[in-house]
Amino acid sequence: MDIKELDLNGGTFKVNLPYNWVGWLLWAIGLAITLAGLFVAMNDINGLGVAAFGLLFMALTSPGSLEAKLHQVRQSAIDPAELEAKAEASGLSIDNWWMKQTSYVPTTDPSDWILPAPGPSTWNNDDRYGPEGDGSALPEHPSKIGTPIPATMTLFSVYCLLAISLILVFTASIQEDYTPAIIITLIGLILSLVGFFRAKMVRQMIDTPTSLVRSAPVGNPELVGQVRPIDEGCLTVVVDGNQNMTVGNMVGYQWSYEQYQCRTTTDSEGNSKEECHWVTIRSDAGGCPFILHDGTGGIRVNTISFKRIDYGQYLKRWDGAFAQTLGKQIMASAIAGMLGGARVKKHRWTLYGLRLGNPVYVLGQTKPRPSEALQAEGLDGTLGNSIIEVWGNEDAPGVKCTLNRGSELSNLGRSRSGFELVILPIIMMIGGISLFGLA
Template sequence: MVQQNIDFIGGGFKLTLPYTFGGWILWIIGLIITGIGVVAAVSDPVGLAVSVIGLIVMAAASPGSMSAGLHKMRKEAIAPEILQAKAEQSGYTMENWFLQQSTLVPTNDPSDWILPAPGPQTWSNNMYAPHGDGTPLPEHPAKVGTPQPATMTSYLIFAGTAAILTLVVGAVITMDEAAEAGIVPALVIAALGLILTLVNFFRAKALRQMLDTPTSLVRSAAVGHPELVGQVRPWAAGTMTVHVDSNQSMSMPNMLGYEWTYEQKQCRTVTDNEGNSREECNWVTIRTDNGGMPFILQDGTGGIKVNLESFKRTNYGQFIKRWDGAFAQTLGKQLMASAVAGLLGGARVKAHRWTLYGLRSGDPVYVLGATKPRPATEVQADPQADGTVGHTTIEVWGNEDAPGMKCTLMRGTELSNVGKSRSGLEMMVPPILLLLGGLSLIGLA
């Protein structure tokens, strides 16, 4: 039934356009900027630099090959009352107009369930027992298969063109004797290409690992490095309530893992070579914190203990909630923030932002970890663990990689994580163009 709604095999090329109002606005803005750059380039080829910005915006606004289909599937598969309840909890809220305090809960979560997931009222009292009839959950790879992103999409057209135009602009500046830029443009382009190539190489490698690793069922999981997909449920220790930055008014219950950041918008007055002054503002990270606790991964065939805090690589996806304000949460903190920013860099603090990411009970989760036997004393002390059932006697750890396999924990199922990804070719071609082109420009300098 699922595969009738969306083709999980992306193929060679797929034209991808935005599927949300915000995405279309961004895409159109990018198109306008690109057009302005083309017009400017008629009189000066360096004007193509403006087109590069527009093309990058269009590339960013172009979704993955399956994003639109998965978004539509989620809206059709999830019960309307559940979607309505989430919609009422999402969006922007002005908490205090005078203090300019507001909250933001994303209205679109690409890492959330795409197909219906069992609610807490249907969960078994035994956390290791199968759910219902013991078949895998609807969104498990055993049911829907492993999706394959399209090799090329609109993103590659825009990003690749942006890379080529960047090289053209670099060549024009390099060969312009009046500019006296020398080898600098070539080095900048090559360095940018190298950085992006390395970053995207590891991203593509992680995607390939997810695509190539077969997903195991919990009931048949053995000691080793299995890939598991399922629903987050509390272990014996239960869940926790996270108080962001130790503030009771910024709390989130039912958490199993979290990461929050506190940022300040710091502004400074800078003066250019001609004596003109302007204000320059940047968001600066002041504090961060993260943590977690063991949870049960339930895939329908059974539950297995996962030690979240042991994972070195976690990706919680979209943030859960963001709190913004013109002032710190207390007068003392506001005075301290202003004093520290002023002393260290002569900055003025104009805004504050707290952002929470995490894993909550009921969320989908993808885990690639090392399964090891649980201590015998722990199994014996666990009243729900049956020593004769394999998956109740093992647990998942994230601190021991295998050759060619990195332990990873991601919010979302394999379907949602692969579905929003781009192919390895799309990740690698634009930065490699920049790297090789930048090195070639060195010969022109």
């Protein structure tokens, strides 16, 4: 599929089905749970709760309204050799059989380039701020393809509305006091607030016109381009101090180390059960400045100044039944046992980040660069975009500074509409309030 054949306006309703085998598998599991719940519900009202869970599971596996089509565009637009190379570098790897240590790189990346982008061999590192080639914008720049708008309603809405209906009917038939009504109302309220702020960010991305770097003004421009290195270079991230978990060419990162801790609990009747959950033990984040280049020019962006950073899907995850070394394993088990009587069964390290060559969306504040910095790089100020830089620590009225991995096309392509983010939770909250009259 060609990008010109794609209608970027999602419209009122769009059928959005999974586009890869993992999505289809999870969707099928959700469908099976839903059908099983409805079958059980013919004789047992508890089946409605099971069916509602299945519908919510199907909703969570539904992609954004444009995500599947954009995936098709990516498959046809990107060089097959490049796609094959990425496929070979992704997937599950067994790092240590005896220690049960594995690493996994996601096989699909919704935040990656959808249209071809220049490779490192074509970058002009002698003139990082100058235009590239004929000075036209990158193929995926909004000035060339426009701004996508998510569909108002998708199958996500259908699944959620059906699930909410089943939850309300099920709760109304079993509730004996106000507790279920309070829980449903609070969940709806929390989701409404979260959805409201998320919808504001989506609306900001849609409404803000994208500037070209060569003509970026001092103020709060929206910029879309490719991550390229500054003169000082970039970062090599060593996750949790382990040299076996090293990733290079990073300009922004966030990693976490988690333990799967299990505890045996006993209820008032003397029944014992094991409760397990992931607990974050350590985490770290950081970054360095980079050049955002959109084809018309480059501009310096200060990564760690941004208060809102969305790296999208994780880059790599390491899992193991044991810690990376025997000493760390003994220490982890001892600390978990002393602090809460927990048993550590699994470990995992997850890395999120922004790398050289990635697409990036930035809405920040541009300020003049210090003269000392310009002199250090040997810049004469001829290019206006070379004497300003982007910061993300100061919002403006009606503008929230943000940095997202991915272009505007990929970020909005997987987003949901204001109706799905806000109205659906409000319907759930109103339904919860209505249950007070039935208690």
